[in-house]
Amino acid sequence: MSGICGNGSEGAESIVVSGGYEDDEDYGDEIIYTGAGGNDPNSKRQIADQTVDQPGNAGLVTSQTNGIPVRVVRGSGGDPVHSPAVGLRYDGLYRVSDHWSEDGKRGFRVWRYRLQRLDSDEETPYLPPENLPPGRQAPGQSRGVTTRILRLTEVSRAVKAIHKSTCQVCGLRLGVPGGSVIEGGHIRALGSPHKGPDTPDNVLCLCPNHHALFDQGGITLSDDLRIRDFEGKDLGALRTSPKHVISIDHVRYHRGLWLN
């Protein structure tokens, strides 16, 4: 019954968007897609929690983390503006740019994936690699109009300065010639649908590994700022500073994206 073809080790090859989940949102070039599982196919209503370990759901996670494009097929049961009048239609390649979990319209946990349309000629679809692909000696360039959220570098800079460019999770400082590598990561993500603020109490000073893990739910924080991995194991206390107050509301919002 899943509209997702794929699995966690190889990624998702394709999805069908046909109104099977009442939580789906179809904006044409962008789709907020509901993961598989827990749905009553007759009423289209959620009757149980979804899990990210379901093969199709894990496939879409792997498509995001590995940058594997997903074929999108729309069916006539979907959004009337963007769907075919009858049958199914292949609508090109999309990338998975974000995912999280939330309570669906019926109060059960659903996994949500943001898919964004790719230019038709810029990507190759999913193919299991049997041999190494040849690649390209001279990669081309693409020009496109993009929308991005404006982050104030002064906010991240100030937070990084307080923590002396060391990661608040692991304490590492990654030295490079002339400087160091460190990132400011937002606890409650900026932009729709999370709409977090670009304020110091919503920013952590993180190494790239812990930034990526935090953004994808590999680690979460408890209300007393203990670090937990996604299997619940306690990894110790977040490194904090009295000069940098962290919003527990935002910590709870982030944790709510990944844990029931």
Next chain:
Amino acid sequence: MSGICGNGSEGAESIVVSGGYEDDEDYGDEIIYTGAGGNDPNSKRQIADQTVDQPGNAGLVTSQTNGIPVRVVRGSGGDPVHSPAVGLRYDGLYRVSDHWSEDGKRGFRVWRYRLQRLDSDEETPYLPPENLPPGRQAPGQSRGVTTRILRLTEVSRAVKAIHKSTCQVCGLRLGVPGGSVIEGGHIRALGSPHKGPDTPDNVLCLCPNHHALFDQGGITLSDDLRIRDFEGKDLGALRTSPKHVISIDHVRYHRGLWLN
């Protein structure tokens, strides 16, 4: 004599582009800027190697790693198309998007920085933070035309599959709910001026930390694929697979960007 105002701990506040270095390249919205040091001010010729520890040079590294915008001032001695006829002119904020070292026109080592113009209203210039800035509750959005290099996801995907999504430097696999975080990093960078190919022999499977360290010269590889930090310390052997041949030419090119 340095045209760079700044240092490694706080970043670079501003640079002056006025033809002081014969290796500078000014394309208006993009500048390939030569670091400070080793120059004879009379002849404008390089007479000694530059080092990245020079305060201005380290300042531009910190501006890149911390995302600190740099004020650009052009002087009448610079490129005639983009420079004022007389005196100095403030030309707005640029971000440092890349840096590397190479042999300059006179055969001495120079550090090179790519600066790209920012939209006028999207960034705040460098200010040492005395207090935490308030930030913004509702960050705005910006639409702009961007040029990007097309990477074949199939190349990175195949390399990651061979290494089972573990980092070739540290052996870590970063698990997240439903998947893992791992990146494909190009040894010889794509795009100008490095013009590396998008081929499997030019791609490493790296965790985000080692990807960032590799891209910024924090680690390099020897011809026999030993990992060295930027102070020359041996960090062990790169994890390799007989299915994934790595180009030693590209390894040498990368090393040449960071070591004499």
